[in-house]
Amino acid sequence: MRNSSPPYRLGLLAIVLLGLLALRPSDALAQLQVGAGLAFSSAYNNLGLQLSASLPVTEDKKLRAAPDLVFYLRENLPGNNKVSWWEVNLNVNYIVVDAEEFGLYALGGINILNRNFDRDILNIDPLFDESQTDIGLNIGGGVDYNIGFGLLYGEFKYVIADFSRLVISAGARLPIGGGGR
Numbered sequence: 001m002r003n004s005s006p007p008y009r010l011g012l013l014a015i016v017l018l019g020l021l022a023l024r025p026s027d028a029l030a031q032l033q034v035g036a037g038l039a040f041s042s043a044y045n046n047l048g049l050q051l052s053a054s055l056p057v058t059e060d061k062k063l064r065a066a067p068d069l070v071f072y073l074r075e076n077l078p079g080n081n082k083v084s085w086w087e088v089n090l091n092v093n094y095i096v097v098d099a100e101e102f103g104l105y106a107l108g109g110i111n112i113l114n115r116n117f118d119r120d121i122l123n124i125d126p127l128f129d130e131s132q133t134d135i136g137l138n139i140g141g142g143v144d145y146n147i148g149f150g151l152l153y154g155e156f157k158y159v160i161a162d163f164s165r166l167v168i169s170a171g172a173r174l175p176i177g178g179g180g181r
Contacts, residue, residue, distance in 0.1 A: 037171015039070045048072035050169050066091040082118040103144040111136040111159045136161025150174040
C-alpha cells in the first residue's frame with residue numbers, strides 16, 4: 001500500500017519551509033523566494049514538476065537553504081503496470097558569483113527519492129502496490145538570471161545513491177516579501 005499521498009507531500013514541503021523561516025525570523029519573509037519549474041531525471045527519462053524555495057542563511061547571503069520537491073509524471077509500463085516518482089531535496093547553495101544580472105552557485109545536499117510501483121500480476125486485479133525509498137547526496141551547481149521581478153534559474157545535480165542519476169531543472173522564483181537576490 002502507498003505510504004504517501006499528495007497532501008502528505010505538500011505538507012512535508014510546508015514543514016521544511018517553516019523550518020527555514022525559523023532560521024532567520026527577523027527578515028526571512030523579505031528574503032524568501034518560492035518558485036516552480038520543470039525537472040528531468042536521467043534515470044526516469046520523464047519530466048517532473050518542481051516546487052522550490054530559496055532563503056539566505058548568512059548575513060552576506062553567500063549561503064542559502066534551497067529545498068525543493070519534484071513530482072515526476074506517472075509512467076505506464078507494459079502489462080497495465082505503472083510507476084510514479086517523487087523526490088525531496090534539502091540543498092544548500094554557496095554563491096560563487098553574485099553579479100547584478102546573474103549569479104552562479106554550487107550546491108550540495110540530501111536527496112530522498114520515493115518510487116511507487118503498481119503491478120498487475122498476471123493481469124489480475126487488484127493491482128499490487130510496492131514503494132521504495134532511496135536516500136542520497138546531491139552535488140552540482142546552478143545559475144540565476146535576474147528578470148527584475150524575480151529570478152530564472154537553471155540547475156544540474158548528480159545524485160549519489162543506490163539509484164544514482166543526473167537531474168536537470170529550470171524554472172522561476174519570485175520573492176515573497178519584495179526582497180530580491
